[in-house]
Amino acid sequence: MESIKKEYDRLVEEIKQHDINYYVNDAPVISDYDYDRLYRRLLEMETEHPELVRDDSPSRRVGAPPVEGLESIRHEVRMMSLNNTYSDAELDSFIATVYKETLEEPPFVVEPKIDGASVSLVYEKGGLISAATRGDGAVGEDILHNVRTIRAVPLVTEETQRLVVRGEVYMPVESFSKLNEKREEEGLTLFANPRNSAAGSLKLLDSRECAKRNLSMFAFGLDKGQGESHFADLMRLKRLGFRVNDMVKLCKTAEEVKEHVAFIRSKRESLSYEIDGAVIKVDNYRLRDRLGMTIKAPKWAIAYKYPAEQAVTKLLDVEFQVGRTGTVTPVAILEPVKVSGSTVARATLHNMDEVERLGIRIGDYVSLEKGGDVIPKVTGALAERRTGEERAVPLPENCPVCHHKLVREDVAFRCVNPECTGTARGALRHFTARNAMDIRGFGESLIDRLMDLGMLKTPADIYTMDYNSLRTMEGLGNKSVDNLTAAVEESRSKPFEKVLFAVGLPSVGVRTAEILAQEFGSIDRLKTATEEELTAVYSIGALVAQDITEALRQPKYINLINSLREAGLRFEAEKKDAGGIFEGQTFLITGTLSRPRADFEELIKNLGGKIASGVSKNLSYLIAGEKAGSKLEKAEKLGVRVLTEDEFMNMAERS
Ligand SMILES: [Zn+2]
Known part of the structure; x- marks a missing residue:
């Protein structure tokens, strides 16, 4: 038991760090595929050992809070993330579950999964009045000023009924390469990939700059269905002037679904934009309602992720770079090779332990992987192509700049020369x-x-x-x-x-x-x-x-x-209010609710409220679930307002 707890804690920490890399710093260090494997292991452990589940487990979150500088916008209908699958067998089991739970064999819509940034666009009386990023799914950021610069997004449509369109904004591969070339000349940080640059461009404060980025968008649905089915709504959006991907297809049988998933994959290399998989959705809205959703994802849709693209090239040399903290990083110098639409000539090897783990030698042919959203990484050597001329990567002994002897700290070699x-x-x-x-x-x-x-x-x-x-x-x-x-x-x-x-x-x-x-x-x-x-x-x-x-x-x-x-620089933050409809109010939860208590507490905090430690007459609300005991009695005696779960959710959703 002790060792399981240890493994679980380690897993939570590891995924948390990857979440920060991905959501916060926009600089992931592992592929989506590897991340999902870790994440699944976490979910498995949490199902098997519910007593271990930590409040700060990544499974309790689906994203990250918005950064400062852009206004927050609450989505009327949550922007859900999708569950992922990686094989035909898993796809079969998804389809089988849908058949079983609906007691029907309904058609599916299969769409390419564009590797960009999801947005939500609101149209009223035929005009675009609001645009927001996905954010954490519940709250996104106002990016209307930038979205208005995207030519694929209609500013007006002839539909006068209110319309909330969901779409994926992306940067074409060619524009991405040009942008990075320009940034390199200007000495700016390079974007890791087109997805990264699309997301970054949408968050620019200056829309004139965004307009130069050549972003585009495919509409992939409405926030809630209006027509008789998803496919019908997509066709309607197309008629209204929205860009709908040509490869979207209504598939009547499981065979057709799998064929089309394979077809989209076969087109992947020749597209002008990056995709990282296909999305399979139940077409009929009535059946979607019947299938429902889990906390994280709808049960009527799934994303089929394709594995990362690979290439083989020669490792010409390994250079060492010294950074601001003195850490010396090995960098692979490669014979330039094209992978996922961009030319790769250098790739960080992170540290010497990684070099050893990879077992690469200078002169080796190495395999290189570049997923939709990671920087290129060397994944190993092709030992069968060795000629005997290859040589081991030397351990760095001295700083490449000041030649001071390096100090080894864990996996890092560090130049500790204060004069370096x-x-x-x-x-x-x-x-x-x-x-x-x-x-x-x-x-x-x-x-x-x-x-x-x-x-x-x-x-x-x-x-x-x-x-x-x-x-x-x-x-x-x-x-x-x-x-x-x-x-x-x-x-x-x-x-x-x-x-x-x-x-x-x-x-x-x-x-x-x-x-x-x-x-x-x-x-x-x-x-x-x-x-x-x-x-x-x-x-x-x-x-x-x-x-x-x-x-x-x-x-x-x-x-x-x-x-x-x-010198007068600021070492204190300015105070500001958190805001939110529960500002200044306190809540306490008692009894059993339909979801873990931590979910509700997080929602309360997100909306500016506080969690009280006990019942007192100063408590604003007691949320009482089933089998509520003494706290409920006490609250009623003190005249504290008591809410059922539904009443509370109504309050929260009104915000
Ligand atoms: Zn040095």
Whole structure:
């Protein structure tokens, strides 16, 4: 039992970390396929051992909260995610279940699963009045300004009845390649894949920039059916001017369904957009209602995921790069090869343990995988193609920049030389980057020049440097120095979460910095936070917590924070209200409800309410399920308002 609990806890932590990579940082490190395998194992364990289920289990969530900067929009009808399947056998069993539960053999609609970002569009009196991202399924973000720039989205239709259209926004593969080429020239972070860039583009604050991204959209349905069936509604949308995919097909038999799933797969390589599978939906709305749904997904639809695309190429060399934290990362230098529509010439190998696990040698032919939404990864060597000329990847002994001896910490090799220019350069690039302090003009070449001149060592120097001495530097001149000093001045008023991210603590990405700023409010409070306090925050795992507490004890970060604080940067968050219809109200749950209590508590908190610890006359509402006991009696005696589950859900849904 002890070992099962351990395995379960480890699994929860692992999936939580992947969720952050995927939903929060938009930088997944495993393929969807591998993720789903972990997730299924979790569900299996939770079914077998319900007593182990943790409140913070990823199975309790279907997404992540919206980032700041865009208004929130609550979906009238939840945007569900779909259950996944990977084989014909599993597809057969899905179809068999539908037949069994409906006592009919109804037709299915089979559609390609476009690898993009789902959106919900509201039309009233024939005009587009609202557009939102999927978000966590219940609440998305207002992206109307960007959606209006997508040419495939009609701004007006001749339908005057209210219409809520669901669609998938995507970036064509060719536009994606061009965008990344341009970003590389400009020294910006590259997008991992077209899905990643479509999602990122939709969240831009400046719609003029979004308009240049050449996004498109396929409509895949309505939020709730209006016509006699899903297929009929799709055809109606097509007539109204929405883009409906040509490969959408109404299939009458199980055989036809499987044939069409295979057909879509055979077209995958030749499409101008990426797909990662097919979606199979019961066509008839009446039968959909009868089948119903689970907490996470409808029982009338399933996604059939195709495996990731693979390619084979030669490993020419392994280079080592030193990052802002001093970690040295091996990078595979590959003979350029095309996979999933883009050319791959480099791929991170993460760390030396991974290199060893893969068993690759320099000169090997290696297999390369690029799923719909992961950065390309080397998956192994083709041992049968070895000639004997291959050589082992050497362990890095010295820093590739300062040549200082490296220190081994777990899987990482780290340059701990405090004077290392490689680490310092990484830290400066990170600090001035657009998603951090956003100091325009402080590009990579200027950083390198100023470092060579000895004027710039740490980010704190940016605020104490003598900029007048730059006026005579070649290629700079008065105007650019004025712009530079203005940008530096402007950066002093950046909010705490940006400063915290810019400081560059290990494991702290943009979103983690935002969460830390929100939860702890100031650097002084964060410095005193224990690992337990940190891991109590959803989305912060044990390893991240350890990295943060350790870093905040190191002189390197303490000194940097102190100097930046002296320079007047913000190390405290501004206070703001959470909002929500339950703001200022307290709830308590008693008795048995139809779903786990934690689900209701999460909903209450999401809507701004608080969970009380006991019944008192200050309690706003008691939600009483079946077999409610003494708490119900006490509440009634004190005149506290008592709600049934249905009454509560009605209140919550009215928001
Ligand atoms: Zn070094």
